[in-house]
Amino acid sequence: MQMMGVAWRRWRNEVKATSYDSNIPIEELVSIRSIPHGLAAEVWGKLCVHWKNTEKSSKINRENGKKKRGTHAQGRTSIPSLEDKFLKENGRKPTRIEIMHLSRRSKRKGGAPVDVEAIRYENLLDEAVQTRLQDMPEGTQAIEVHEDAFRLYFL
Incomplete structure (x- = not known):
């Protein structure tokens, strides 16, 4: 199961690196570009939407990280x-x-x-x-x- 998970992540990263461009609008990515690696159009669309949403939350997290006032060292201790x-x-x-x-x-x-x-x-x-x-x-x-x-x- 671990090997399958690793293979899936590797394949997904390869698809994203070769076929996905964050600068292109989602509609254009889904409809105009050729769908990579024999994926179904629906699956490709869902992947593109997921990656766009991840970019948005990643940007928000980076901005919030810059606002931090200091690091705590208490670990899991509340x-x-x-x-x-x-x-x-x-x-x-x-x-x-x-x-x-x-x-x-x-x-x-x-x-x-x-x-x-x-x-x-x-x-x-x-x-x-x-x-x-x-x-x-x-x-x-x-x-x-x-x-x-x-x-x-x-x-």
């Missing part, structure tokens, strides 16, 4: 699971800044930030927290300051 683990270890619910720190540090690299963006945001938020703590009256909870600093940069 945010609620991170919160629960933090709660068990520290006896309190983590702030959003602490969740950001936890989710953007690599377990494989000994807790190092995963990318330059993570380092930049950590430094920016730590500086905002320190500045706000200095301006607040003594006895102010650091958790309140964390939330204010997070809202300043992310909301």
